[in-house]
Amino acid sequence: xxxxxxxxxxxxxxxxxxxxxxxxxxxxxxxxxxxxxxxxxxxxxxxxxxxxxxxxxxxxxxxxxxxxxxxxxxxxxxxxxxxxxxxxxxxxxxxxxxxxxxxxxxxxxxxxxxxxxxxxxxxxxxxxxxxxxxxxxxxxxxxxxxxxxxxxxxxxxxxxxx
Amino acid sequence: xxxxxxxxxxxxxxxxxxxxxxxxxxxxxxxxxxxxxxxxxxxxxxxxxxxxxxxxxxxxxxxxxxxxxxxxxxxxxxxxxxxxxxxxxxxxxxxxxxxxxxxxxxxxxxxxxxxxxxxxxxxxxxxxxxxxxxxxxxxxxxxxxxxxxxxxxxxxxxxxxxxxxxxxxxxxxxxxxxxxxxxxxxxxxxxxxxxxxxxxxxxxxxxxxxxxxxxxxxxxxxxxxxxxxxxxxxxxxxxxxxxxxxxxxxxxxxxxxxxxxxxxxxxxxxxxxxxxxxxxxxxxxxxxxxxxxxxxxxxxxxxxxxxxxxxxxxxxxxxxxxxxxxxxxxxxxxxxxxxxxxxxxxxxxxxxxxxxxxxxxxxxxxxxxxxxxxxxxxxxxxxxxxxxxxxxxxxxxxxxxxxxxxxxxxxxxxxxxxxxxxxxxxxxxxxxxxxxxxxxxxxxxxxxxxxxxxxxxxxxxxxxxxxxxxxxxxxxxxxxxxxxxxxxxxxxxxx
Numbered sequence: 001x002x003x004x005x006x007x008x009x010x011x012x013x014x015x016x017x018x019x020x021x022x023x024x025x026x027x028x029x030x031x032x033x034x035x036x037x038x039x040x041x042x043x044x045x046x047x048x049x050x051x052x053x054x055x056x057x058x059x060x061x062x063x064x065x066x067x068x069x070x071x072x073x074x075x076x077x078x079x080x081x082x083x084x085x086x087x088x089x090x091x092x093x094x095x096x097x098x099x100x101x102x103x104x105x106x107x108x109x110x111x112x113x114x115x116x117x118x119x120x121x122x123x124x125x126x127x128x129x130x131x132x133x134x135x136x137x138x139x140x141x142x143x144x145x146x147x148x149x150x151x152x153x154x155x156x157x158x159x160x161x162x
Numbered sequence: 163x164x165x166x167x168x169x170x171x172x173x174x175x176x177x178x179x180x181x182x183x184x185x186x187x188x189x190x191x192x193x194x195x196x197x198x199x200x201x202x203x204x205x206x207x208x209x210x211x212x213x214x215x216x217x218x219x220x221x222x223x224x225x226x227x228x229x230x231x232x233x234x235x236x237x238x239x240x241x242x243x244x245x246x247x248x249x250x251x252x253x254x255x256x257x258x259x260x261x262x263x264x265x266x267x268x269x270x271x272x273x274x275x276x277x278x279x280x281x282x283x284x285x286x287x288x289x290x291x292x293x294x295x296x297x298x299x300x301x302x303x304x305x306x307x308x309x310x311x312x313x314x315x316x317x318x319x320x321x322x323x324x325x326x327x328x329x330x331x332x333x334x335x336x337x338x339x340x341x342x343x344x345x346x347x348x349x350x351x352x353x354x355x356x357x358x359x360x361x362x363x364x365x366x367x368x369x370x371x372x373x374x375x376x377x378x379x380x381x382x383x384x385x386x387x388x389x390x391x392x393x394x395x396x397x398x399x400x401x402x403x404x405x406x407x408x409x410x411x412x413x414x415x416x417x418x419x420x421x422x423x424x425x426x427x428x429x430x431x432x433x434x435x436x437x438x439x440x441x442x443x444x445x446x447x448x449x450x451x452x453x454x455x456x457x458x459x460x461x462x463x464x465x466x467x468x469x470x471x472x473x474x475x476x477x478x479x480x481x482x483x484x485x486x487x488x489x490x491x492x493x494x495x496x497x498x499x500x501x502x503x504x505x506x507x508x509x510x511x512x513x514x515x516x517x518x519x520x521x522x523x524x525x526x527x528x529x530x531x532x533x534x535x536x537x538x539x540x541x542x543x544x545x546x547x548x549x550x551x552x553x554x555x556x557x558x559x560x561x562x563x564x565x566x567x568x569x570x571x572x573x574x575x576x577x578x579x580x581x582x583x584x585x586x587x588x589x590x591x592x593x594x595x596x597x598x599x600x601x602x603x604x605x606x607x608x609x610x611x612x613x614x615x616x617x618x619x620x621x622x623x624x625x626x627x628x629x630x631x632x633x634x635x636x637x638x639x640x641x642x643x644x645x646x647x648x649x650x651x652x653x654x655x656x657x
Binding site for chain 1: 199201202205208209213248250254257440507508513535536538539543546549552553559562563564627629
């Protein structure tokens with residue numbers, strides 16, 4: 001074997017090793033930094049070219065384009081937990097059969113639930129003792145939840161993410 | 163530029179279609195990473211042969227291809243049994259395991275007589291044995307995935323497993339030294355030509371028990387406390403189990419003459435308690451107890467000798483390995499020299515002198531590999547360990563039940579601690595103790611136990627990443643009244 005080939009192979013192997021490492025990091029990049037803001041802040045580019053006459057339709061379109069795909073716990077004991085959203089409702093509470101079991105001293109056994117309706121998620125309080133808050137407002141009936149607005153339950157805080 | 167290796171799903175259009183769930187399972191990413199890892203293993207094998215034999219034999223790809231077949235089988239099992247499991251775990255572990263097999267085969271090549279080197283059979287030597295053990299371990303891991311469809315089901319056997327764990331830990335200590343002692347550490351059970359290390363399996367069994375116990379007790383452990391110096395300390399009676407585990411780990415230290423194993427058990431328990439309670443005081447108590455115990459053993463070993471003498475000797479070697487470089491310090495000195503001669507980029511696969519290292523197939527495999535791939539390659543291996551551990555902790559964060567959280571967090575931490583103990587040992591950060599390097603070292607027990615650990619992590623991460631409305635989801639439970647009835651508002655308290 002020529003010495004040159006072996007030397008090239010030797011360094012090539014090390015480089016390949018690191019390429020593997022960075023490929024793994026690339027695959028898991030999305031949830032490496034959970035809790036940090038989601039990297040996808042840019043809206044779909046087609047709305048940029050829309051005429052000014054449709055200014056009122058614009059935010060609605062953006063919103064529909066960025067449907068919620070994840071429920072992320074941003075504060076409290078479960079901070080960092082993510083739930084991938086499907087078509088089923090999400091129940092939140094201390095009861096073991098809740099979808100999201102939170103061990104929070106200020107949460108009720110069946111505290112609140114999130115229900116999807118036509119692609120929009122609604123939060124509904126289930127008669128909890130300490131109440132559910134959407135941002136600062138207390139939730140009294142089914143309330144639509146925009147992306148990125150915190151739902152507060154006791155010390156726990158949840159957000160919908162695209 | 164778009165990177166093809168990271169198949170990012172487009173969030174704008176993937177909204178309402180149900181098929182999008184399949185795209186999120188990331189199994190194809192796992193497959194391509196696995197193939198990349200196996201290409202690395204094959205390249206490693208070829209380079210070893212090019213350097214040691216001066217030519218690449220036509221059959222150089224056989225071990226790598228066998229490993230690829232085994233891991234592809236595991237990939238298929240995951241695809242069917244745990245479709246939402248973490249995509250990075252299997253390829254990372256497969257790469258470490260494959261490089262381990264490759265390095266052991268390289269040792270066989272170096273040991274064999276020059277005329278026999280070219281036609282070394284595939285299952286011959288320690289490399290071949292390791293290949294066979296890999297096959298068995300992966301089959302066991304796949305079996306565990308098939309048997310355990312829900313990780314919560316093992317909590318039913320928590321007490322049985324806890325008892326089994328303690329028996330396994332204590333077994334080598336009570337057996338006579340002729341059966342259980344190898345190289346001064348009583349960690350083994352030897353039956354004929356077979357030797358198994360029951361402690362490797364005890365780790366898993368004990369961790370299941372710890373997780374179960376702590377889920378039951380976490381309220382008491384985290385709420386009832388005294389505040390002292392700004393830190394919440396637990397009540398005396400709640401300290402009981404911690405003290406019991408501490409005593410057991412010290413007994414291991416004394417009777418099995420092994421600091422690493424005792425550090426592993428104790429660290430595992432303290433970390434699980436910390437994960438369960440989020441109290442820093444537990445970490446402080448754990449560290450103080452362990453270092454106090456180790457220092458006591460050192461002092462006693464100096465003054466009394468007897469069962470503590472082994473630990474005293476190891477600490478002496480650690481403090482000054484060059485005091486007796488051909489005698490007691492020989493192993494550590496050779497390891498340090500190997501790492502040093504490897505330098506930044508190493509001598510290249512097949513270019514080192516690993517046979518000069520004692521126990522190179524076992525404890526010192528990291529030094530042996532390090533001589534050939536250098537700091538640059540070793541740090542890649544360490545980052546791969548880091549990624550495996552990170553994926554385990556991420557699985558713990560994502561899963562929704564406390565038992566799963568504790569189990570996955572504890573297992574990931576145990577893996578990290580084991581890597582720390584052995585790599586710290588050979589690089590003279592801490593006193594050297596005979597731990598196996600997970601997935602690299604020769605040895606069936608260690609490989610099997612660690613693959614079972616990975617199977618549990620895969621199962622937990624599958625539960626954590628599975629969409630809520632998926633098969634076996636929580637909302638379609640047949641038993642119990644509908645949740646709406648439970649949740650019906652019975653009282654409204656105005657603020």
